[in-house]
Amino acid sequence: MRCCGRSGATMGSISQKGGPGNSLAWRLCLSIPGGKRDEDLILPINSSLSVTLHQDQLKTTTTVAISKDFAEDRIWLNGREEDVGQPRLQACLREIRRLARKRRNTQDGDSLPFSLSHKVHVASVNNFPTAAGLASSAAGYACLAYTLAQVYGVESDLSEVARRGSGSACRSLYGGFVEWQMGEQADGKDSVARQVAPELHWPELRVLILVVSAEKKLTSSTVGMQTSVETSPLLRFRATSVVPARMAEMMRCIEERDFQGFAQLTMKDSNQFHATCLDTFPPISYLNDTSRRIIQLVHCFNTHHGRTKVAYTFDAGPNAVIFTLDDTVAEFVAAVRHSFPPEANGDKFLKGLQVRPAPLSDELKAVLAVEPTPGSVRYIIATQVGPGPQILDDPNVHLLGPDGLPKPDA
CATH class of the missing domain: 3.30.70.890 (GHMP kinase, C-terminal domain)
Structure with missing residues (x-):
């Protein structure tokens, strides 16, 4: 990822698989899906498994910019501006900012080059059909959580952050074969993802x-x-x-x-x-x-x-x-x-x-x-089978321009 000062913005861009897990979470692929015992925290009624697919063929790319010049949080999906007030999106933003604030409060000095009150712009693009049963939400929220964490300097387990956006997204934070453990705690702290086997474990699988x-x-x-x-x-x-x-x-x-x-x-x-x-x-x-x-x-x-x-x-x-x-x-x-x-x-x-x-x-x-x-x-x-989130250093592939708005060809 490239973090740099541009027009007062700190930017990051991450490439992440599209889909599993049935998930593509998969659910883009193999998944043992189930319902939720808590809709607000997105806690499942059973554990599940997924396969992360390779970014060379299916991916979500997300760019995040933070700036004192932004008047409000904004998000664009596949070139179209979406409602940033969606509850699940807001849940992810709140959790990332909470973790960033917690880290700042426990360290000496200020390690972030911006204020946590600054607004954020997000652009995300899928190279596979969106909302068509191919785990685009899992890929998208995993990518969003990972990118926000990079920009905000958050280093903790991101399972809970991604899960707040889409349950399956917590599995998409890892490559290979991944389990989403249902957990038992009411606060969901033990409802996290873990890798069962790495991406190269089964090289013949297609x-x-x-x-x-x-x-x-x-x-x-x-x-x-x-x-x-x-x-x-x-x-x-x-x-x-x-x-x-x-x-x-x-x-x-x-x-x-x-x-x-x-x-x-x-x-x-x-x-x-x-x-x-x-x-x-x-x-x-x-x-x-x-x-x-x-x-x-x-x-x-x-x-x-x-x-x-x-x-x-x-x-x-x-x-x-x-x-x-x-x-x-x-x-x-x-x-x-x-x-x-x-x-x-x-x-x-x-x-x-x-x-x-x-x-x-x-x-x-x-x-x-x-x-x-x-x-x-x-x-x-x-x-x-592919790896987990990948950092994109090349600014040419970032989706937001120096003004924090989507590039015309993004």
Whole structure:
């Protein structure tokens, strides 16, 4: 990160993954999601797991500026100014400023080049669909918390700060495989994230994001989950009787790099998460017809091979996150192209990591046995497990100009 004096502003810019965890928290990927026992503190009713994806393919970039010349706090998301008064955003700002004030009060002298009463400008950009069930809020709030902490000189655990914005965001503060521990304390001090395994623990693991829709979902994750907590008996049963054993089993699968166990448990848990959505009243349906065809495709593909070679998971949206191993990527991408052929963007259908072309056998085509639906999958992002937040030193990639306003091309 670059911290410098510019027009009275202190600036910082951080690049952070887009998505897990189902999270992409993931929820951008693998996640064992659940509801919240405290909506204000954003405390979950069960622990959860996520995979952090690589910033080379999916990222949120955030720049923060603080200046005596700013009249008010302001925030821009993807080039559009948003309401800075949003309660969760304000909760993050208050907590960071509280921690900064606490640090200043316990040190001799003044280590910050600005007053804590100065206002802040924030600009954040996602390079993947926002509010479409791809954990953009998790990536965004993790990036925001980390960037604010760098600028304000806060060095404590940021789990609680990020969690105040989006529960899943606390997991996105770390790379690799991450657990969000539900905790037991009423104040949430023990509801924090911890890394289960680093990003290089499972180098063969690959992730394919099948973007079905980039549109904003009709029911937000926050509203949907709170309604589930209030009305779904299945969600309560799941949190107490299912998730603890699944958490233990999933961590074993990750530790031993057991893809068969990992894949099957991921799919089962995704299915049960969406079953709780249907058990909610009024029911919530995040999946669409293409989502269900992708589920069918995955099971047909695995049946053809006689073992589980790919796994799906869906967060609060229709977009699929596929887990597989490096030696299966090319064939499965070919199967997706066959079942969901691109309409006019064939050259842009596959983004991210390079995937060598692969032929699709007649036998597999016969097993798939579905009528192709052109354009149903808009594009695929190929990625892998990645690190946590990264500091950007290059001022050319900062999103705010010397005046503290978004750059025209940001």
